[in-house]
Amino acid sequence: MLAYIVRRTAYGFVVVLGVLLLLFALFFLYAEPIEMARRAVGEKAPPEVLEQWVVNHGYDKPTWWNSESPGDTMLVDHFRSMLTFDFGRSDADDSPILERIRAGMGPSLSLTLPIFTVGVLLGVGLSLFVAYFRETYIDRMGVVLCVLGMSLSILLYIIGGQFLIGKMLRWFPISGFDASPAVMLRFLALPVLVGLAEGLGGSIRFYRTVFIEETGRDYVRTARAKGCGDGRIMARHVLHNAMIPILTRVVVSIPFLFTGSLLLESFFGIPGLGSMMVDAIHGNDFATLRAMVYIGALLFIAAQILTDIAYTLVDPRVRLA
Amino acid sequence: MSLVEPHVLSNIVVAVLLGGAVAAFAIARRSDLWSQAGRELIGRRPIAIGAIALFVSVAMLDSVAWVGGGGAAGNVLEQSRPRSVVDRMFAPDFKEKSYSAPLADIEFYGGADLSHPGSHLLGTDILGRDVLHLTLKGARVALLIGGLTSLIVIPLALLMGISAGYFGGRIDDIVFFVVSTLASIPTLLLLIALIMVLGHGPVQVCVAMGVTGWVGFCRIVRGETFKLRELDYVQAARALGVSEIGIILRHILPNLMHLVVITFVLLFSGLVLSEAILAYLGIGIDGSWGQMIDQARDELARDPIIWWNLVAASTALFALILSVNFVGDAVRDILDPKTLGEGE
């Protein structure tokens, strides 16, 4: 077990290195540092200030190889800063990136965590309901509704939600954020609702397929033949077997809890990591983007390792070899 | 100025596509499996297939363009521009000064008379352009996003997936590493980063989407090839001394074709929807429905509300995606209910 975890983690680390190399290629090989500086410091800045900015951000070093001191290149700096989580300062406004990530995590989590947990529970619950009534009009309508839901762009969910629920029906404030918990609930209600609605179609359909596939399996027939009731079959047999695909889907979405939702956050004015990334995109803030992409990838790789380990706990057939 | 004008190129592409479609149809007819699957598909989802056919024909008609024949008198620019069949369905000066409601005869704001009263079926946008015209033109962009990207994704994924699955060993290790690396980066972020590097424009966006999109399919191809390689008749062919390339072309590839078809259909809707998000971030493709939605979303705040822009673009988008999703479901059921778990 331990040996497996160690080996799996080691491979994960190799993938992290691959990601870093790719990020380096993406972010350092085309942007002119001096133009990044101009964007950051301002149009009105004289050349020497721009050059100073470039030096301060370390963008003046040789890209790949420095014959004089091999450790002093952008490539090495990139790996060093990423691996030590020393992300430095934003290219756009010189704010410390790590601090901003810390500050943005709270708002992001307060949005994504409810969407995630309620989404999984609701998805599993509703899909069980639909799967239970399979081959009736409830099931067929459910599937059609899911496909309808999946075919709508998230932009429309947001626009529609804000217009209909926020503006016309005035159930919740249209957008905004407040750190005090009581007020926050009111503000988060609408984005959470929209986030749920957007994801629900796909997840119900996915879970439904899983459940129907599992309930069609022979062991369910066996259980029935020995006198198990429907509820017991679902709880003791089907749910446990369905855990494997469900786990894959759920764990893989954990990184998004932290990276937040780009669109929801920027539309609803939530100062989380998602809107931070939208800002970084609009402001050509490569340092921030790079850090966020890296963290996202890191979390994803970690989540994958966790999934693999979780498999061994859920499924006795998976052997640790 | 390049030797081949864009509109000539697109005419050629349309011809090639039509030829390809006819050829594919002819081949499919000869194979029982495919022609039966096709018949069953049409039987199951006649409306959705009709809708897709409509979208495709609009896109085709918008891709066939030629210079001349019309244009406002005296305006050399209009006359020298290639106009597609769809453009020709609308008068070249089919423009107002500003918003007008569907079928209205005065301008929505300001109240001046329109030059084409009562003839804008879906009204006009802020620049006075006919919304129906813009919506129809969006079909071409949507199909370009789906089609061109699939043209990148599918061969790439097949090449990588088959070589990894068939040859195994080092090649498999490398491919698997590349796949894990790409898959680790959140798709949307990777997409954005790629477009920043590649620049804007339809081709660049499609290439970026292709680079991010091939990973999932590659995994499936790799797994299937793994299984196929172990099959008796493939082993037998190898024992008989058929070359590796021969085995791949004759035995492996044809058995992956159903996966290609399913993936294409499933990929398509995801791609078109992602473009809408890119449009919001300002890096979408010009003329797409995503861009129209993005342009129109704030107009809901006007009084009276300007809704037709948003509704036209989103209905078109929704109808296409919905049809494709419905057809996709059916295609999966018919061709392969097992291999492709949903959502993975």
Place this chain on the structure above:
Amino acid sequence: MRIADPAVTSPVIATFSKIAGLRDFSQRLQALRDESPEFAALRIDRQYEKAGSIEGVRLHGDFGLEIVLTEPYPQILYWFAMPFTTPVPWEAVAYYDGEEGRPFFKDHPVGCGPFEVSEFDKQSKIVMSRNANWYGVQHPEWKAPGTVYPSEGEAIDRRLGRLDPAYVGRSLPLLDRIELRLEKEHIPAFNKFLQGYYDASGIVHESFDKIVQEGGLSPEMAARGMKLEKSVDPDIYYIGFNMNDPVIGAPAGERGRKLRQSMSLAIDVVEFNRVFNNGRGVPAQSPIPPGIYGYEQPYRNPFRQLDLTRAQALLEAAGYSGGIDPETGKPLRLSFDLGDTSTAGRLRFQFFVDQWAKLGIDVEIAATNYNKFRQKVKEGAYQIFMWGWIADYPDPENFLFLLWGTMAQANSGGPNTANFDHPEFNRLFEEMKGLDNGPERLAIIHRIRSLLEEERPWIELYHRESYALYHSWMRNVKPAGLSLPAAKYVDIDPIERKRMRDAWNQPILWPAYAGFALVALIAIPGVVTFLRERQ
């Protein structure tokens, strides 16, 4: 001295380098830091002390400062009025050094106003709260009078009820806390204002018609007790030509000039403002906006009045008859290079392209991201661009220097992106900038103006007009542009706000009940039959 500190990378060092010896000081400081790490580790005031004084700055007692410039530059007075030269205690700079959990000084502003910044989140909000240590506070020990609400003011203040006796004599500031919010999506933000979640807001142009009718508030909004304030901003939006371009710029000589003139005549900025800005915005006739010396309201630029016939004639004279480029036999093709890929921007640029299309000129929008655009600018690979400039200080020099040859992008990487380098203009500009406002200066400005009329490096578009809205519960607002000193007079009636907010936000709940009922109605028969069948 901090401006000269290379570690600060002040964006205005070039301007202040006109102070004699400032640059020397800067270099000395850098050299000392490079030489010895011990020096660099010294406290900041010791470093400055050791680096020696700045030649051109002399102290006169406790409150006097004499500054010597290397060249005549009257505008420096404006610069001294800007935040760059706010006095800063070195103790604060030394303390906030980013060590031991303390923020850096630039992330932790220090000041002495009625409010202090208690929260500064670049992404979403700035919170200012009452500064207990403000000199204006009526402090029990200091026995100083403290600052109170004034009883006198301009006539307009009295008329608009800003001198309400209920406030006179109350100690300032009236508010405990001010929150400025940054919202990325302006429509939701504005809707929140309308719902009463914000006290004040600008107007987004999409909902303009609902709020403003015939120059005033719409009856509906007026009935809500809303107040509207208007002002013209000291800025200019313009389309520029790259004067180094062989087709459209100076190398094309007379031909290029006529082309530019023609293109300028085709742009209908009134229409543009009507479509995109709800008619707000003053059509620009020259680079100088209202409120800046040299702006003359009656002046009309002959090439900035829409005249398609004349434009076509000029185009013909330039050799592009009907827009046809004789070299290719096709319509003249130009590129409009932009660093804005947003869809909203796209529509605006399309507007101009459509207008030029009326002349038969084929302008292509080349929208790239900002970095790519800057790169193009740097390489000179651009033809037409659109830009804006907001005044740093109220002097015509701040606008006209955008066309000064010395500032040309191609020569110095300066903000003269049009690369306009006209000897006559340069001479006039250099003469004008050192002069004080007066008839002599105005005469030169007139000459510059007519030179620009002919040369057309720019198509001047408009000067923005901004409208601001306030709810009835917000009192004593006096618009003062960006500066905040007036904030201490502002008051808010929270009870009124709560009342109105609640009244405006009564949720309409029946659709929810209806929805639930519908779902139940649809599902129940199915569930019932299903369960019955199971038995």
Place this chain on the structure above:
Amino acid sequence: MIGPVLRIDEVLTTFPAAGTRIPVVDHVSLEVHAGEVLALVGESGCGKSMTALSAMRLVPKPGRVESGNIQLCGRDVLALSVSEMRAMRGGEAAMIFQEPMTSLNPVQTVGAQVVEAIRLHERVSFVEARKRTIEMFDRVQIPDPEQRFGAYPHQLSGGLKQRVMIAMAAAMRPKLLIADEPTTALDVTIQAQILELLRELQRELGTAILLITHDLGVVNELADRIAVMYASRIVEQGERVDVLASARHPYTEGLLRSVPAAARRGEALHEIAGVVPSPSEWPAGCRFSTRCDRVESRCGDAVPTSTQVAPGHTVDCFVVADEVAQ
């Protein structure tokens, strides 16, 4: 006990397809008496398993029993409440399936699955149930039963898994055991062992067995009586000797002739012409008429009824009926 353990009377079970409902069990009647083994024989897809599942009320959705009467241990199965039916399954009547590989829950130990079967019907402690499970394992000749109790299905061979299935089914000493192709998926040597085991159980516990199979060798080995199904209907029914030795229905004859048997060494193996038609292609009248070598014109007009050819031996065929009448 009076009367048969299982009595199926004119049962019609249908599945929806293409707008109509297709019968998969078409007015089938049969009886299984205490202590006897009835073999239900036929080609795949002829409705054998569906008949058995109908008896247990386990027809998978969207299929359902439309009409007819099913008596299990004297109780009307179709009228029972859900919980009463649940008590029947595994208690009075148990079932084992064709695929031991997939019929066990892969994520539970086999012991736990048998324990569950016991505890569903009897209020006993886990320890007690475990003891009984291990006894049961011993009885079905699972070696090392204590250790096997904690094994997962994937750790056992096919034969062992089928033994676990039998242990599970026999745990509550049911009156009826439905064995749906219990040996099809197993090696020949294992098959024999499993059949032997079934016979022992039947003898020891007095359980009636409804054996579903297409393998006439198995039938010969185990069955007391035989019912032959073709295209959702029973075409011939009778004592094993009667049916095997003097089959009358052309389909049964065909089936028997297609078995390689020592008795007919040297003869060419018979093949029934054509394939089983799919439900949509069923002919009117006798469903075997399209493949029958003795077909007459009336066969396509009406459905033949049962004719007694010997005591307890019935055949549904016009031609045979005429022969008997003569």
